Amino acid sequence: MRGLPEDPFIRRLVQQARSSQVSRRSLLATGTAGAAALALAACSTGGKAAPTAAADKSASDKTLAWDNWAAYIDEDDAGNYPTLLAFEKESGIKVTYGVNVDDNNTYYGKIKDQLALGQDTGADLACLTDWMVSRLIRLGYVQEFDLDKIPNSKNLLTSLQNPDFDPGRKKSLPWQGGFAGIAWNKEKVPNGLKSVSDLWDSSLKGRVGVLSEMRDTIGLIMLEQGVDISSDWKTDKFMDAIDVFQKQIDDGQIRNVKGNAYLEDLKSEDTLAAICWSGDITTLNAEAGDKWEFVIPEAGGTIWNDNFIVPIGSPRKSNAEELMNYYYQPEVAAEVAAWVNYITPVEGAQAAMEKIAPELVDNQLIFPNDETLATAHIFRTLTGAEESELGAAFQAILLGS
């Protein structure tokens, strides 16, 4: 018998087909019923019971699929991932690393139907941003870790141990974190920028880019307006920031609102200043000449983390735990951080960095000290209703009128 295909969905279909020999007549009947069921599937009601975790087959299945963002792990010139290769050798687990996350929303759109049914999404481990992880936990779409199997999780920075969406880190572990702040082109804007309001200066009209990540763009504007975004603010504070955002779009001050692609605009100089993510600017400077500078605005910036989660339908949780444990060794974390230039969540990585790249030890974007951390704020968790309402208000501006 031939091996089963890799794709979990097709695999299930093949298994089902093999398990029952069917006559042509019954096949036709099934087809018709299937068509009707497909149409009715749209009628399915909300408020279903949360799915249950898949049985763990890690002992017999030494593989692991990991979905992550682009340029988010150490890479050598040949396109290999050195730390991951070392893990494969050490553990005997074959890892499929996929650069499959481009945006939290679109990734969620791809996997949510399988999650709701408790099926395998094809990934055993994915790195998603705090607010999306919070949604997944709220909906019961992720598996609880066996922390005994991740002894190195004790190396997690104290400040990250008890987020409101996952106290005690039972279902998520940070991979890397970063700041959202402002950056500018040093050649075209020699005087630099200090605050978000500087972006609204008339000399930059039509040359400002902002992020399509709502919590970063609106978060920075709210901070500029003196709102503590971690506190339990009310909707009207959010709407005040939305008004500023709307005005700058209408006036043509903001050129464009983008996801990862904002880097292209900075490179092509369509935008000369932008609200952006910390690590990207370091990478951009290395790639296209040392032209840009990043700073956390005076009124404060946002800080976020991308976290490991194990989707509810993954049958390889133990393998995933082994990988997380590996990356929570300070030496390995330092190696990754030296390449990606984002904040590492692992205690001791700073000491380990001494040996790898001593010049990065005092880099505030990788190892922020208390002073830097005091200027960075976490956007508070939104309820499901708030996600719908505030998200719609933000998207309405992006869609214009």
Next chain:
Amino acid sequence: MAFGAFAGNAVAVDQAPRRRSKVALLLLLPGILYLVLFFLVPLVSLVITSLQAPSEFGDIGEYQTAFRWENYTTAITQYGAQILRSFVYALAATVFALLFSYPLAYFIGVKARRWPLLQNLALVLVIAPFFISFLLRTLAWKSLLSDESFVVTSLKALSLLGPDAHLTGTPAAVIFGLTYNFIPFMTLPLYASLERLDTRYLEAGGDLYAGPFTTFRKITVPLSMPGIVSGVLLTFIPAAGDYINASREFLGGSGTTMIGNVIESNFLIQLNYPAAASMSIILMAVILVLVGVYVRRSGTEDLL
């Protein structure tokens, strides 16, 4: 369904064989199954989704079956500007594509007949862009039209563009992108009908003292009408629903959003499936009506 409207005048001319053949039914089966599975079922599902209401105490993206007609009125009032803009852009792109393609198709199909090699080469050049992904070509235009690009700096040097003006993110860039991307779809059907144009009619027109313009208007255009109609349909319909050119990541901006971008945002980001579904149905309905009127007006029902 709605295409039946076009067949209104078509009398049943062909006498179909009366005998019921099992073979014919069997041969039809794959086609019918295909239509049911990939057209009928999704359409029914789309209609059902478009009438859903948010479930009570539900999380983001959770809806339940209902008959919420307000979804349609909300969509129209909230996104009326984008709906209108889609059709204005699509119409502009279709007109520009026709203006560029007609001379091109005329050259390839009529003037180049004497040189078959040139004719074939020109046809290959029309199709050549298809060898590169549509997305890549649009992205290439994005950097060609960026602020520090040769195009923009030259236009500014010539004072054709103001000192603060730019191209990307403007309606002009989006219409340009739509026109560029759909030109082959306009050129090929035009070529197909012009290639069969009998030039003796043109000579006859000249013999009867018709000027070149009159000959063109009275002979060439009517004879190439099938090409014009199919070219316009092949350009207008996909252009109205296009969401790549107008996307913020490509040539558009927040002020150039088309209906496709609204559907994308509602479906993928806001997880507002009823709004996305009702917008899709509105788009379909408007296109059907517009196309129906267009085909009636141009008097080419029998072409379909």
